[in-house]
Amino acid sequence: MKRREFIKNTIAGSTLVSFGGVPLSGFEESKLKHLTILHTNDVHSHIDPFPTNHPKYPNMGGVVNRAILIEKIKKENPNVLLLDAGDSFQGTPYFNYYGGELEFKLMSKMGYAATTIGNHEFDNGIEGLAAQMPHAKFAVLSANYDFRNTIMAPFVKPYKIFNKNGFKVGVFGLGVELAGLVDKKMYQETIYNDPVEISIDIVKKLKSEEQCDLIVCLSHLGYAYKNDPNKICDIKLASLTRHIDLIIGGHTHTFLEKPTVVKNLDNQDVLINQVGCYGINLGRIDFYFSSDSSVASQGKSIIV
Secondary structure, three states: OOOOOOOOOOOOOOOOEEHHHOEHHHOOHHHOEEEEEEEEOOOOOOOOOOOOOOOOOOOOOOHHHHHHHHHHHHHHOOOEEEEEOOOOOOOOHHHHHHOOHHHHHHHHHHOOOEEEOOHHHHOOHHHHHHHHHHHOOOEEEOOOEEOOOOOOHHHOEOEEEEEEOOEEEEEEEEEOOOOOOOOHHHHOOOEEOOHHHHHHHHHHHHHHHOOOOEEEEEEEOOOOOOOOOOOOOHHHHHHOOOOOOEEEEOOOOOEOOOOEEEEOOOOOEEEEEOEOOOOOEEEEEEEEEOOOOOEEEEEEEEEO
8 A cells, every 4th residue: 555645634523534625425435444543641550430529530531441442442443553652650559559560461451552651661760660561462662762771672662563454554652851850760771862863764764664554653752842842742743754644642641632733844744642641531543544545534532
């Protein structure tokens, strides 16, 4: 399949618009290939739903509710890619007691395909993170954290390619700068590399060499920083790069009802989505590939 351009008209309702403004109904249904990307970020060890009397999120969230929702969506479309943008750890006594084991085991049971590494994954030190890696039955991706001189080196890859319904999805991860945010002794010899420069190299490989039809970035850089406009974030990353189709974000706990659309260096649309925190919402983005390489997409946030 030769995918060259994507339309990013992302509407939180049922309307879908394809490249060139042609309605999805204009395609022959039998020729469409459908991929559903589900995603979370900053769950922060919230295994249970919020209590009934919670002033802001009563009965919302929880692993069981999310798992039920994921299974329901998989019955609608078996071609699902479940992803996470980091900070699975820290926030409830579950992490204090189990150190991340429970979080990774439950993510594995739910069928996550990949996650990236958030700053709170270092809260028990790099040894604490490495100790939980055997429980992660999914890819742990970080392209700009250089772990070569650490105990994490065998467990982290810069990217992974998933073959879904006849097309290739390249997924890579990016982490926030750790200096000044995380105590040096917690991440030790981990080297932070510039995420824009790394992204340019990774995306070139995914696009040109691997011939990916869709390129997804799992970013724990943060959505945007009004008080620090020079700080790298998802909005800036999208505008400074090429060929990234979707950025799934984390770190800033930003609640988006539907994805933001940003123009990249080639004036093409990039989707950016983030679904807040604590497992309250599940992000869903549906891509519909036609036989002539046209693509329609829809994105929304679903309350768990």
